[in-house]
Amino acid sequence: MQLDPKQPIQFTLxxxxxxxxxxxxxxxxxxxxxxxxxxxxxARYFRFFTSAAQLSDQQLRYFSEVDQHDHVAWxxxxxxxxxxxxxxxxxxxxxxxxxxxxxxxxxxIDAFQRRGLGTILLALLYLVAGTHGIQTLRAVVVGExxxxxxxxxxxxxxxxxxxxxxxLNLPVHRDPACLPQTPSGEKFKHAMEAVQTAFRRSDTxxx
Numbered sequence: 001m002q003l004d005p006k007q008p009i010q011f012t013l014x015x016x017x018x019x020x021x022x023x024x025x026x027x028x029x030x031x032x033x034x035x036x037x038x039x040x041x042x043a044r045y046f047r048f049f050t051s052a053a054q055l056s057d058q059q060l061r062y063f064s065e066v067d068q069h070d071h072v073a074w075x076x077x078x079x080x081x082x083x084x085x086x087x088x089x090x091x092x093x094x095x096x097x098x099x100x101x102x103x104x105x106x107x108x109i110d111a112f113q114r115r116g117l118g119t120i121l122l123a124l125l126y127l128v129a130g131t132h133g134i135q136t137l138r139a140v141v142v143g144e145x146x147x148x149x150x151x152x153x154x155x156x157x158x159x160x161x162x163x164x165x166x167x168l169n170l171p172v173h174r175d176p177a178c179l180p181q182t183p184s185g186e187k188f189k190h191a192m193e194a195v196q197t198a199f200r201r202s203d204t205x206x207x
Contacts (some may be wrong), residue, residue, distance in 0.1 A: 003157055004026060007022075007199070008020055008021065008022035008202065009021040009022065009077065009198045009199050009202050010198065010202055011076075011120065011194070011195070011198045013115055013116050013120070014115075014116050015115055017078075017080075017112075017115065018078075018079040018080055019076045019077060019078065019079055019087060019117070020076070020077040020078075020084065021068075021074055021076055021077075021195075021198075022074065022075060022077070022090065023073065023074055023075075024063070024066055024073035024074060024091070024151065025064065026064050026065050027064075027109070028075055028086065029060045029064045031077075031086035032055060032060060032063055032064060032086065032089065033055055033060065034085060034086065035055065035085075035086045035087075035088075035089070035107070036053065036054060036055050037053060037054070038109040038110065038111065039107070039109060039140060040110050041170065042170060043109075043110055043113075045142070045144075046141075046144070046145045046148070046161050046167065047058065047107045047140065048072070054183050063089075063091075066091070069094075069132055070094040071092075071093045071094070072091060072092050072102070072125070072128055072129075072132065072136060072201065073089060073090070073091035074089070074090050074091070074128075075088070075089050076088040076090075076117055076120075076126070087105070087108065087109055087112045087117060088106070088107055088108035088112060088117050088118065088121055089105075089107050089121075090104070090105070090107075090122065091105050091106075091125075092104045092125055092129060092134065092137060094132075094134065095138070095198075096104050096132065097165045099133065100134060100135040100136060101134065101135070101136045101137075101138050101169075102129055102132075102134040102136070102137055102138065103137075103138045103139070103140065104125055104139050104170075105136045105139075106120070106121050106122055106125075108121070116170060116191075119187060119188060119191045120191050120194070120195060122191075123188060123192040123194075123195050124187070124195050125137065125171060126192065127156075127196065129172045130174060134172055135169065135171070135172050136169050136171055136172060137169070137170040137172060138159075138167060138169050138170070139157065139166075139167075139168045140165055140166070140167055141165070141166045142165055142166075143161065143164045143165070148167070149166060151168060151184060153168070154183075154184035154185065155170055155173060155179065155180065155182075155184055155185060155188055156170060156179060156180045156185070157169060157170040176192055
């Protein structure tokens, strides 16, 4: 099923938190900068390989002005706040010279980590990837980020390590049944089903 990047998706996390999932827009620059400030130094290092507290203007442009084909990015917003602050961002960027591979990055602010949002964002990327000819999602992870390494490996990602950085390749299966029969794999399948259900619900509401 193809997710329309122009169609927001209302989603409820398992703890009852209401979030809005939609494609990233240029006006999200302020949200991204605020989100950077909401990350701990450790979380910034795991995501950006630096503990810098702010994104540069060049980074903000690059992260917010996306074509939703070679550079796909979705943001999770807090539906309960009228200002809709950002809670997380997920993206993949098609690798030059490897058109079927997309390098992924997922960021969730500290206050919303371990609440299932990261799994939902990865599930969304996984579903979108197949509609853009992406057959492999590649993650570059620092060795200290053992939680991410374990999670991706439990989903079937494999790769190598060079100078303390892991490059893990996660195959994008058309059939979710091909995912590993592990607790992480089963949880990921349920997350994909939940995203698809939320999309159908939003689509029905629009019509």
